[in-house]
Amino acid sequence: MSLDPPSLPAAQPNAEPIAFEGEVALLVDLLKLGTFIGTPMREGVAEPLGLTPTDLRIILALGGEGELAGHDLSEIMGVPPMNVSRALAVLAERGLVEPGRNRSNRRRKPVRLTAAGEVLFAQTVPAMERVGANLFKGVSQRDRDAFRRVAAAVLARIGIWGG
16 A cells, blocks of 8 residues: 555646645655554564564553553554454463453453563563664664654644544
8 A cells, every 4th residue: 555645637647746745744754654664563573573463552552551441452553443352362362461450340341461461562672672773774863852752742732633
């Protein structure tokens, strides 16, 4: 799937592609990053650890956020609830997640990492360091720091997105 700027309709074969500018160009770049980061994360982190990309995202979310319910994971990850439910069942069978401590609300069923899940979560860090070193090779520390600041600002705005 290509997220390159769309071309004009085929009825105008000599037309130039649309050149995005400003915030639109930034959004297109973010969409591309969001789409294409999946390959290095899958090949460099998930698969070597015996995980699917969805499994990896769950392990990272639980390791970083702590105990979460399936619907929370679905929202955080932008993955359909059924996919999260299936992945949680597989991760539970593998002994990587277990029911959370807060079981007072029967409808909300939080899960957390088991001790084995915590070990696996710790193994994601060196794998992500290798992927990051490869992807950010040649990018100055100053630009990396700026990227993190901009990403944090955008993530904060997404949290209050109202449409």
